[in-house]
Amino acid sequence: KAGVTQTPRYLIKTRGQQVTLSCSPISGHRSVSWYQQTPGQGLQFLFEYFSETQRNKGNFPGRFSGRQFSNSRSEMNVSTLELGDSALYLCASSLQGMSGELFFGEGSRLTVL
Amino acid sequence: DQQVKQNSPSLSVQEGRISILNCDYTNSMFDYFLWYKKYPAEGPTFLISISSIKDKNEDGRFTVFLNKSAKHLSLHIVPSQPGDSAVYFCAASSNSGGSNYKLTFGKGTLLTVNP
Numbered sequence: 081k082a083g084v085t086q087t088p089r090y091l092i093k094t095r096g097q098q099v100t101l102s103c104s105p106i107s108g109h110r111s112v113s114w115y116q117q118t119p120g121q122g123l124q125f126l127f128e129y130f131s132e133t134q135r136n137k138g139n140f141p142g143r144f145s146g147r148q149f150s151n152s153r154s155e156m157n158v159s160t161l162e163l164g165d166s167a168l169y170l171c172a173s174s175l176q177g178m179s180g181e182l183f184f185g186e187g188s189r190l191t192v193l
Numbered sequence: 194d195q196q197v198k199q200n201s202p203s204l205s206v207q208e209g210r211i212s213i214l215n216c217d218y219t220n221s222m223f224d225y226f227l228w229y230k231k232y233p234a235e236g237p238t239f240l241i242s243i244s245s246i247k248d249k250n251e252d253g254r255f256t257v258f259l260n261k262s263a264k265h266l267s268l269h270i271v272p273s274q275p276g277d278s279a280v281y282f283c284a285a286s287s288n289s290g291g292s293n294y295k296l297t298f299g300k301g302t303l304l305t306v307n308p
Contacts, residue, residue: 113296122299181227182296184229184236185236187236
């Protein structure tokens with residue numbers, strides 16, 4: 081069974097640009113969550129999607145957005161990039177999204193110059 | 194305001210000894226707790242969990258203890274092995290108020306098991 085796949089794995093952008101990250105969940109998983117990992121803050125919840133609906137959102141500015149498609153694949157977008165957006169962005173999938181075990185991808189490492 | 198705290202950024206133990214990783218939380222609504230392990234260049238992987246109706250859960254070498262009155266949980270690894278060297282994240286969630294779709298993580302503890 082294939083795991084959670086995130087693309088791209090690494091990317092470099094400059095301030096002011098935008099970026100789109102993609103996540104393919106484990107087959108059959110309908111919930112996709114996104115987390116930001118930075119050395120100083122650990123893993124912070126961005127948002128969670130289930131059946132194309134955002135069910136919960138973390139405390140991030142509106143520059144961070146996401147969506148989920150009918151096949152459960154998800155994308156997140158960050159507009160007007162800032163230096164502080166440099167981080168590892170992790171996607172996780174689960175069957176129902178209820179509190180419990182999440183299956184994480186390897187992450188997309190974003191560097192903003 | 195950090196709701197899940199792992200106050201020890203790092204821990205070093207000898208192979209074969211016990212590793213104890215600690216985690217404190219402040220949100221009394223949390224009712225489900227998990228530990229994840231993360232190796233460099235990989236995503237976190239689920240290790241063990243515990244519901245607030247229990248005070249102990251064991252899985253092989255890993256045991257999680259929950260002290261609700263102290264809002265404290267700990268992960269015990271016995272015996273520790275070099276392959277256990279990783280960053281360990283404590284996480285918590287609540288099944289009320291629509292918050293059951295997200296996990297609140299601590300900042301992690303880097304465990305190093307020396308041969």
